[in-house]
């Protein structure tokens with residue numbers, strides 16, 4: 452039986468050795484909390500000998516996750532990739548998030564300026580204008596899906612800007628993001644096998660190749676395709692790496708921020724006293740944005756592979772072992788964070804979380820994500836929008852992205 456199907460107290464009675472937090476059902480059903488609380492308490496670095504993804508270690512406490520993040524020579528991103536589930540051997544799509552230095556360093560350096568602080572200012576006015584237009588066009592006194600009309604719409608617009616992608620076709624980016632990240636076993640997945648996924652990603656690469664060729668011939672500009680087409684570490688990428696990096700940037704820019712936009716709305720609906728604080732003091736918006744990040748934890752885990760034998764919190768990790776950092780658990784670690792399960796818009800240290808990772812792979816788009824979220828909340832508050840959540844969220848069947856697929860809401864006129 453899957454652990455998600457167990458009632459919470461029953462889950463706690465399972466033998467410790469058989470706890471398997473890689474089961475995507477526990478995220479679709481949102482029943483992961485007691486499982487991780489038990490791991491943090493009883494076996495903070497835990498070995499799961501049998502899972503559908505093979506044996507793996509779970510690292511569940513904040514400080515231990517940080518130790519793995521900061522030791523990239525012991526814990527490689529390149530040897531086995533970044534997810535507990537391996538990519539099929541003949542469909543490996545290398546990208547710089549799946550590389551170690553020095554290749555990682557060269558490719559990251561090429562694209563990182565797109566979201567560097569000095570460029571963010573140039574996006575802010577554009578983001579604000581679009582956010583206003585999207586909010587003003589929302590239906591009133593009528594139930595609609597917040598995810599589709601707001602979260603996906605705004606993040607896809609941003610992504611189209613980052614790539615300078617044909618505007619009218621921007622929803623293709625949303626589709627490819629979903630294709631790249633979905634669990635092919637989910638009933639509502641856009642593709643249902645690794646072969647189908649790969650075929651769609653090849654189609655995506657064809658579209659991007661056209662744009663790449665145009666931009667390679669033109670002078671360098673500040674868009675991701677142009678930056679890669681001219682960058683020293685990226686301009687001669689093999690096709691699989693081209694596909695991998697496109698998928699990385701599309702998912703990075705899309706699937707994550709979208710879920711913070713939806714997760715934040717849900718969190719405020721569930722915590723009306725926090726919404727009242729925010730309404731009374733809109734200067735709390737940056738703190739709300741910081742708080743939403745760990746509360747939602749859009750990226751559930753990152754995986755590493757041990758390059759050598761090592762010790763972690765008293766456990767002996769062998770060379771070649773899969774080591775999974777569960778951000779979703781580290782963000783709830785009572786040993787490191789005060790009152791970690793609460794949603795609080797005036798927390799003393801709101802930026803102490805793992806949602807953007809740490810170390811050499813720390814998210815390159817964190818400031819851009821925060822900027823989009825800040826502007827969204829500022830504009831919602833400025834309009835005094837009264838947004839009521841009308842039903843339960845539909846959650847993504849995935850152990851990697853903590854996604855909200857649909858969220859019915861209604862705005863009072």
Ligand code: HEM
Nearest residue numbers: 548703704707708749750807808809812813814815816820
């Ligand atoms: C709420 C929004 C976001 C969340 C929660 C998020 C989360 C993460 C996480 C957890 C990592 C891995 C960190 C690690 O391994 O230590 C990462 C890496 C990355 N993110 Fe984000 N991200 C977000 C938004 C974005 C945006 C908007 C972009 C693009 C502009 C982006 C692009 C990337 C890239 C390229 C990497 C790979 C960095 C590397 O390997 O050096 N992310 N992100």
